[in-house]
Amino acid sequence: MKKRLAALFAALVFVLALISGCSTSKEEVNVYNWGEYIDESLLKEFEKQTGIKVNYSTFTSNEAMYSVLKTGGAHYDVIIPSDYMISRLISEGMLEKLDFSNIPNYSLIDDKYKNLEYDPTGEYSVPYMTGTVGLIYNKAMIPDEIDSWGALFDERYAGLILMFDNSRDAFGVALKYLGYSLNTTNPDELYEAYELIKAQGAVRQAFVMDQIFDKLESGEAAIGPYYAGDYLIMLENNPDLEFVFPKEGTNRFVDAMCIPKGAQNKKNAELFINFMCSTEASLRNMDVVGYTSANREASEQYAAMLDDHAKAILFPSDEILANTEVFLNLPQDILNLYDELWVKIKS
Amino acid sequence: MRRRPRVASRIFLALIYLFLYAPIFIMIVFSFNASKSRSVWSGFTLDWYTELFSDSMIISSLTTTIGVSVIAAIVATIAGTFAAIGFFNMRKRWRSPLLAINNIPVMNADIVTGVSLCLLFVSLGSVLKYQLGFGTLLIAHITFNIPYVILSVLPKLRQMDRNLVDAAMDLGCTWFQAFYKVIIPEIMPGIINGMMIAFTMSIDDFVISYFTAGSKVQTLSMTIYAMTRMRISPKINAVSTLLFLFILLLLIIINVRQIRQEEREKKLRTLKSK
Numbered sequence: 230m231k232k233r234l235a236a237l238f239a240a241l242v243f244v245l246a247l248i249s250g251c252s253t254s255k256e257e258v259n260v261y262n263w264g265e266y267i268d269e270s271l272l273k274e275f276e277k278q279t280g281i282k283v284n285y286s287t288f289t290s291n292e293a294m295y296s297v298l299k300t301g302g303a304h305y306d307v308i309i310p311s312d313y314m315i316s317r318l319i320s321e322g323m324l325e326k327l328d329f330s331n332i333p334n335y336s337l338i339d340d341k342y343k344n345l346e347y348d349p350t351g352e353y354s355v356p357y358m359t360g361t362v363g364l365i366y367n368k369a370m371i372p373d374e375i376d377s378w379g380a381l382f383d384e385r386y387a388g389l390i391l392m393f394d395n396s397r398d399a400f401g402v403a404l405k406y407l408g409y410s411l412n413t414t415n416p417d418e419l420y421e422a423y424e425l426i427k428a429q430g431a432v433r434q435a436f437v438m439d440q441i442f443d444k445l446e447s448g449e450a451a452i453g454p455y456y457a458g459d460y461l462i463m464l465e466n467n468p469d470l471e472f473v474f475p476k477e478g479t480n481r482f483v484d485a486m487c488i489p490k491g492a493q494n495k496k497n498a499e500l501f502i503n504f505m506c507s508t509e510a511s512l513r514n515m516d517v518v519g520y521t522s523a524n525r526e527a528s529e530q531y532a533a534m535l536d537d538h539a540k541a542i543l544f545p546s547d548e549i550l551a552n553t554e555v556f557l558n559l560p561q562d563i564l565n566l567y568d569e570l571w572v573k574i575k576s
Numbered sequence: 577m578r579r580r581p582r583v584a585s586r587i588f589l590a591l592i593y594l595f596l597y598a599p600i601f602i603m604i605v606f607s608f609n610a611s612k613s614r615s616v617w618s619g620f621t622l623d624w625y626t627e628l629f630s631d632s633m634i635i636s637s638l639t640t641t642i643g644v645s646v647i648a649a650i651v652a653t654i655a656g657t658f659a660a661i662g663f664f665n666m667r668k669r670w671r672s673p674l675l676a677i678n679n680i681p682v683m684n685a686d687i688v689t690g691v692s693l694c695l696l697f698v699s700l701g702s703v704l705k706y707q708l709g710f711g712t713l714l715i716a717h718i719t720f721n722i723p724y725v726i727l728s729v730l731p732k733l734r735q736m737d738r739n740l741v742d743a744a745m746d747l748g749c750t751w752f753q754a755f756y757k758v759i760i761p762e763i764m765p766g767i768i769n770g771m772m773i774a775f776t777m778s779i780d781d782f783v784i785s786y787f788t789a790g791s792k793v794q795t796l797s798m799t800i801y802a803m804t805r806m807r808i809s810p811k812i813n814a815v816s817t818l819l820f821l822f823i824l825l826l827l828i829i830i831n832v833r834q835i836r837q838e839e840r841e842k843k844l845r846t847l848k849s850k
Contacts (some may be wrong), residue, residue: 257792259791261791263802263806264799264801264802264804264806265803265806265807265809266806269631269632269633270632273632284792286792286793286802287794287798287799287803288802289801289802289804300694301698303708303790303791304707439803439806439807442612443613443614446616447613449615459807462612465611466611466612466613466616466618467616518806
């Protein structure tokens with residue numbers, strides 16, 4: 230009996246060795262991206278062109294990605310976090326400098342996305358996609374002209390209001406309405422925003438993330454803040470929906486491709502980044518994801534195919550963009566204050 | 577007087593089944609919805625099913641999930657069955673505390689199991705020079721599956737007549753033959769039950785997989801979870817529908833087999849008594 234068990238065990242070890250063995254010997258690149266944030270056929274095409282195998286996995290939030298990187302369990306070669314997370318990773322020394330001689334397509338990226346505050350020297354990241362946050366509301370249910378974040382706190386729309394279900398975005402909306410910066414480090418301003426969101430409880434229907442699609446499309450709710458690209462998807466299902474950039478200004482985000490420190494396939498990672506920057510790949514990604522690509526040519530070509538309404542939303546004027554802010558990394562004590570206040574709001 | 581409670585109990589039963597199956601029914605209906613919405617019905621389509629099979633991301637995570645679940649269920653069933661037989665033959669003084677230890681992982685929060693396995697794999701991995709991936713995912717699944725198999729095989733062993741083994745060995749069986757020809761058939765329902773539980777636990781699992789899968793593989797539940805920022809694609813309704821039908825089919829086959837076997841045994845018994 231013991232012999233048989235030993236044989237079984239040996240067989241098991243052998244199989245495991247085989248499984249882990251064959252995956253390390255080939256040329257590969259491990260990519261970590263947001264869920265539903267790519268035209269997946271591009272991965273196959275990259276594999277065919279270069280012979281490099283792409284191991285693709287996905288995350289839901291910058292924070293989830295950060296914790297995975299920190300535990301050291303995963304070995305990624307390309308990650309695509311957002312602006313403020315990139316500045317945090319840079320400040321903690323968790324990113325590699327890129328070798329731009331391997332990324333010639335970097336020249337195709339629109340200059341207005343280069344060297345932004347989160348990566349002032351532009352050595353660590355290549356912009357991937359960008360977008361803005363605005364107010365989406367149902368014209369049939371809200372007859373008034375809406376141009377301010379104030380509508381989210383208006384008791385006339387009690388029970389029809391939705392709000393972001395994460396602390397940074399929710400506080401961002403409140404801070405903007407109060408006329409403060411998204412990146413304020415003044416605790417008094419944060420407390421003020423906290424009071425505002427707390428008081429919103431009386432008129433708010435729910436905190437939501439992707440549930441906002443269904444709630445706005447079906448008319449279960451009438452107004453909420455979300456991303457411009459997603460509004461165009463909702464519009465297809467409910468033509469009554471309208472989008473505005475609130476006059477107080479709003480949040481703009483940039484998601485960019487980076488290479489984490491100690492990546493084992495850095496060259497392949499740079500080839501992958503270069504591939505994703507090409508105009509063709511950018512166009513196809515924009516078509517699937519619905520956000521604005523950082524590639525200038527692709528953006529222009531895509532804009533030419535849109536009607537004026539969609540164009541104004543996906544490619545806002547410089548005037549509107551001037552009134553936007555990008556999230557920056559905050560000092561640890563402010564992040565703790567965010568967590569503390571958010572828990573108080575949610576409980 | 578007697579009819580009333582019967583009607584009420586039937587309604588109650590119907591309500592329970594409605595409660596259990598309405599979500600699945602709605603999911604199946606919306607996998608045929610023409611738009612991406614989860615609340616507005618806009619016509620019948622099979623597009624999501626065709627798109628599903630061309631979506632490399634979902635298909636590759638589905639193969640990972642099914643591959644891990646099948647291998648983990650088989651390995652855990654073999655290991656768990658032997659472990660159960662070992663427990664059964666132990667002295668009581670040892671059996672009770674060891675069984676209690678076996679039960680801890682079942683009741684333990686997934687997150688604790690997941691994080692501790694992750695820590696173990698990461699620290700061992702830096703010494704043995706391997707990375708988290710399919711191998712570690714599989715080991716993690718086998719680990720949390722084994723207690724379930726033991727728990728489902730052990731009662732069958734207790735029900736078994738101990739004299740059967742002695743009788744078989746008296747009649748010239750070696751220990752292994754007795755094991756193979758007497759014990760295994762007696763406890764087969766428990767083994768199959770344990771394998772089914774292990775298989776479904778593996779398919780379900782999110783938390784432990786999340787911590788042990790590393791950067792190269794991703795299970796279906798991880799893929800679905802990552803979609804929640806944008807919007808869960810109706811392709812997920814389609815793949816869930818297919819999974820549900822697959823499990824349903826599996827259950828039907830197992831049940832039909834069981835019923836047939838019982839009927840056969842009943843016939844044999846009636847024949848004998850005549």
